[in-house]
Amino acid sequence: MSRIRARNHEIILRAACIEFAKSGYAGTKIIDIAKQVNLPKPNIYYYFQNKQNLYRCVLESIIDPILAASDPFERHDDPAIALAEYIHTKIRISQEHPHASKVFANEIMHGAPHLPADIAAKLMAQTVMCTAKLNEWMDAGKMDRVNPHHLLFTLWASTQTYADFDWQIRSVTGKAQLDTEDYQTAADLICRLTLRGCGLSLPESS
Known part of the structure; x- marks a missing residue:
């Protein structure tokens, strides 16, 4: 994993931890995580494929x-x-x-x-x-x-x-x-x- 990709991966994961902690699995939207890190929504899917996989990474x-x-x-x-x-x-x-x-x-x-x-x-x-x-x-x-x-x-x-x-x-x-x-x-x-x-x-x- 490149340095930029690793950095973005970590930033997204950190934001996802905050959102899932605040809103739970059902209440968390990928768009809210994307807004937190100032990245387009497709970028979140690029790194984590889907919400379920992102949640697993948080766990x-x-x-x-x-x-x-x-x-x-x-x-x-x-x-x-x-x-x-x-x-x-x-x-x-x-x-x-x-x-x-x-x-x-x-x-x-x-x-x-x-x-x-x-x-x-x-x-x-x-x-x-x-x-x-x-x-x-x-x-x-x-x-x-x-x-x-x-x-x-x-x-x-x-x-x-x-x-x-x-x-x-x-x-x-x-x-x-x-x-x-x-x-x-x-x-x-x-x-x-x-x-x-x-x-x-x-x-x-x-």
Whole structure:
């Protein structure tokens, strides 16, 4: 892909994230995305073929980092380190991909009608892997026994809320925009609560 084409592709994708987050799949029009980026409507189709493919690319822009976030579960034998890295990564995703995160959240809240089957399968495989790893750690006495599914649900909710419900957080904190320190504070608190709730000590670096 040429530099100009790659740049236009990224610009369109970024605008699509905003539009899909604001209006949902059904309410988003390609012409509105084209106006955002000052490109003719046919150019959007040139890069993404159709609305369905553009929406999939938006979902992939958040799914790829979500899938990569669980790497610590496979790289570490210490659950405290793995969970802490996972939490910090998930918070960073909310900070760096707020609009795409909203698109994903809206998709799930509506029963995932447009979520491609292969993406759904990857997410399920990730959950199965994380659950198995948590059970393995619990069986080995490395952490207190908790329900692994509900632990994951809690982590998803507590980290993704900083993207999906940012308006509420900004309203409560009185900030026009959250900064890096806010996200770091959130990650540190979630780590402390999670690890202590699982009978774990905070890693030295946390």
